[in-house]
Amino acid sequence: MIELVSESRCIKCNICVTACPTNVFDKVPNAPPKIARQSDCQTCYLCELYCPVDALFVAPQADESVAVNEDMLVQSGLLGTYRQRLGWGRGRTSAAQAEQSAKFFKYSP
Template sequence: MIELIVAERCTDCGACIEVCPAHVLDRGHAGLPVLARVEDCQTCFMCELYCRADAIYVAPDCDRRVAVSTEDVLASGRLGQYRKHSGWDEWAEQFPNEQWLMETVFRRAGEAAAQLKAKQADVTGGT
């Protein structure tokens, strides 16, 4: 879920507002994007991918907000990490986009979740 826009880094290009499929961001009074409808965030990372200024942090948890501070995110080096590892823009030569490899990981996670749910249903008698 989108958690943070670092205003000092934002260039006010508006790309994040344009690419968000859930219309989570609005243009604020000063022109900078503001988090208007965070509860609608689909955690698709499009805003983070299109932010060439690395001013947006999207937490991988799509079910709930995660408390983060600008200082913590800046110190962690997480800003721009997803864009970099996806091989976007200036990172295309150094980091080829290999997101398609995650299909196997997601399938195994889904199978494990289904097995856990079945075991829990057996223990509780199906309720």
């Protein structure tokens, strides 16, 4: 479930608002988006994935909200982890490029 929009990292691009399939966020003029309908979050991670500055945190608990602390998320390296593991973002290697399982299957056109 979406738990955090970092006010210090957010660049107010509202990409998360657009990416969210369940309309969890509300745009706020000259401010980071507001988590307006947290219970509608499906824990799909799309907002976190598309955030260009790793300003969002989606907790894996889909059915309940959990308390989070931004400083602890940053110190533990969890803020932006989802994008990093998938290789999204400048200077990151795509997880698809590292995927090796295709070598086990024959492909014949």
